[in-house]
Amino acid sequence: MGTDRLDEVLDAAYDCLTRYGVRRTTMDDIAGTMGVSRSAVYQYVRNKDDAFRKLARRLHTQALERAERAAADPDAPHAERVRGVLAAKLDLVLRLAGDSPHSAELLDAKARLFGDICDGFTGTLRHLLIGLFAEAGTPATVDPAEAADLCIALVIGLESVPEGERLFRPATDALLTGILAAPPFDVPQNVPQNVPQNVPLS
Template sequence: MSDDERIERILDAAYACFTRHGVRRTTMEDIAREAGMSRPVLYQHVRNKEDAFRRLVARLLDTSLAGARAAAGAPGGLTARLTGVLEAKLGMLAKVWADSPAHAVELLSVDARLSAEPIAAYDAAMRELLASVVTAERPDADAAELAELLLAFTRGLEADLSDPDAPARRLRRGVELFAAGLDRSPTAPKEHS
């Protein structure tokens, strides 16, 4: 097994343990047992539980960003592409909530404290991605401002993921409203009758 495969196995085990027991109650012994390896082998790949958590968060963010980039480049209009980008973000958090209703709040609040740098980089990449989608469709729009508004809107939806269908439904409707507002803004191209 390669080092990369071992790290993936460790991160899978860490996710299983964190969602089952919570971050605070999970031990390195738990992660090693779940990964099917000894603690000394585990420590060859991650320094401690916090390191495993940071790497896991980075992997989740990378996966979400890859999905967002694919959605940004997919065929469809502005609303569909923006919705797809934001669904990748919302979907990542909804998965954590679904996998661990008992520990989701802990998992989602801990990552802000332990993983501020990758989260900041992820947020910046999402802002740039959203702005690029807007600019491609509406070059005269204030793309940076709209990207910030869309991210703030999505963060609001992330506050309550207890109903798995409501946030995605509200996201789609909210993006429709944002896009409709762009069509009516003073900088939007005028349609001729």
């Protein structure tokens, strides 16, 4: 299968998606956008659903590759690596939402066509984040999996507000300061916190 030609089919499917949505798009629409016959499109996709699944997978794969590069950057501090993983998710959502209200259909985890792709994408991001937090260390009250879940929840929240992109940096700064900055020591119970531990209390 010609990869370049498949990319043209998926580009045409995306163009139709932004105009009509998944349900109203037809194979004739995709073929017409490409300027080819419908039979030519069938050489690369089985049907409309297959075209949109391949499109969704391509977009999620591109975002995941970006997240993996950020997570693996040996020269970046852990906070920046975590932020890079989260930015890959947020940017994908904002890009699709900005192109058309219909584009967000590709992100619907409850949709029959895309649910497994969306869930797999989020699951892989969570795995990357758990690895980063395990490597960096977290406070005793938050384990790496919980830290990953908090970060994903934050980004999901930012996806739903008008100024999510502007709030991304301060929101992640605030969250990561608490998660990555473990307390320097545990204060023993029954010892006043403003008294040095090695000084007799009498």
